[in-house]
Amino acid sequence: MRVVRSAGRARGPRPERPRRAVVALLCCLPGVAAVGALLLYVSGSGRTTSVSVPAAVPRPAAPAHDAPRPRIVPRSAWLDATVRHAQPPPRYDDKVVAVFVHHTDSPNGYACADTPSVIRRLYAGQTGARAWDDIGYNFLVDRCGTIYEGRAGGVDRAVTGAHAQGFNHRTAGIAAIGTFTAGTPVPRAMTDAIAALTAWKLGLAGVDPRGSVSLVSSNGQSRYASGATVLLPALAGHRDGFRTNCPGAALTVLLSAIREAAAHLQGRT
Numbered sequence: 001m002r003v004v005r006s007a008g009r010a011r012g013p014r015p016e017r018p019r020r021a022v023v024a025l026l027c028c029l030p031g032v033a034a035v036g037a038l039l040l041y042v043s044g045s046g047r048t049t050s051v052s053v054p055a056a057v058p059r060p061a062a063p064a065h066d067a068p069r070p071r072i073v074p075r076s077a078w079l080d081a082t083v084r085h086a087q088p089p090p091r092y093d094d095k096v097v098a099v100f101v102h103h104t105d106s107p108n109g110y111a112c113a114d115t116p117s118v119i120r121r122l123y124a125g126q127t128g129a130r131a132w133d134d135i136g137y138n139f140l141v142d143r144c145g146t147i148y149e150g151r152a153g154g155v156d157r158a159v160t161g162a163h164a165q166g167f168n169h170r171t172a173g174i175a176a177i178g179t180f181t182a183g184t185p186v187p188r189a190m191t192d193a194i195a196a197l198t199a200w201k202l203g204l205a206g207v208d209p210r211g212s213v214s215l216v217s218s219n220g221q222s223r224y225a226s227g228a229t230v231l232l233p234a235l236a237g238h239r240d241g242f243r244t245n246c247p248g249a250a251l252t253v254l255l256s257a258i259r260e261a262a263a264h265l266q267g268r269t
Contacts, residue, residue: 065206065266067199072139072155073148078116083124087133090153091160095205097213098171099198100164101255102137102238103247108178112144118177119148126162136162137175139197145189147197150175156204166222167215167232167241172201180248195258198235199265209235209262217241235259 110118123135137150138161150173153159163173174194180186198209207213212231217224222242224230230241237255238246 065208065268066203067196067262067265067267069156069200070147070193070196072197073146075149075152078119078148079123080120083120083127085127087127087152090134090151092153093158093160093170096158096170096172096201097205097207098167098215098232098234098236099201099209100167100171100173100236100238100241101194101247101251101258102163102173102175103180103251104140104175104177105179105246106177108143108184110143110177112142112146115140115142115144115146115148115177118142119150132162134162136173138163138172140175140177141190141193141197142177143187143190145187145193147193164222164238164241166217166219166224166226169218170215174198176247176251180251181245182249184248184250186250186254191254191258192261195261196265198258199262202234202262203266207234208268209259209266210268215241233259235262 104118104122106118106122119135119140122140126132126135134152135150138159139155140148140150142148149155151159151161158170159172161168161171161173163175164171174197176186176190176194178184202209211234213234214229215232217226217228217230220226224241232240233255235255235258237252238244239252
């Protein structure tokens with residue numbers, strides 16, 4: 001072997017790096033650390049080296065429990081120039097994790113073709129005498145099972161409503177048009193529509209309609225002190241959060257069946 005002398009000193013050939021030892025050491029490291037160490041070793045060698053890293057094994061996807069969006073009639077079908085007024089931009093939450101069911105405490109004998117005029121009167125009352133900025137309910141359902149968009153902001157978004165004092169955030173209000181006190185028949189088409197709407201709306205956040213969710217009271221005039229964290233049904237009656245008989249005894253007793261129907265529509269067993 002030839003030795004090159006320079007400045008009176010002899011330098012031998014640079015010893016070869018113990019590549020096998022390094023690779024063996026990498027095998028003892030956890031997966032992420034080993035990849036990082038390997039990349040550090042390759043970049044330090046002064047060479048451009050292609051490194052093949054095994055792809056991560058994907059986890060099985062969690063079962064989806066979304067439900068199809070039901071047909072929803074837009075606001076333009078009932079809101080016209082006779083009652084429309086200027087209002088501030090809608091407010092939003094991050095998602096909807098619970099639904100409150102209401103009744104409108106209005107007559108039951110309306111023709112379904114007249115539902116838009118019924119909603120107009122509700123809107124006029126809430127924005128007039130009550131001085132609300134918009135109708136409080138996010139959705140309204142008539143006796144024929146037709147679903148109407150209520151409060152402005154987009155049916156697929158988490159619009160903050162004005163339907164459940166203390167619990168308007170992260171919830172949606174569905175109003176059954178009519179009065180459903182004890183002994184009043186509740187149309188099957190109406191409860192089926194409420195179930196379909198609930199399944200879709202809660203499905204967007206992965207919430208089981210049969211379960212319970214934690215909500216924070218924002219108003220001491222509700223059943224709970226302001227700031228209290230409360231466990232409520234994901235599909236609740238207005239009376240669960242506020243001292244009221246709404247949505248009426250006849251509709252309240254059907255909420256359990258509506259929860260089950262909504263869960264079935266989400267594909268839950």
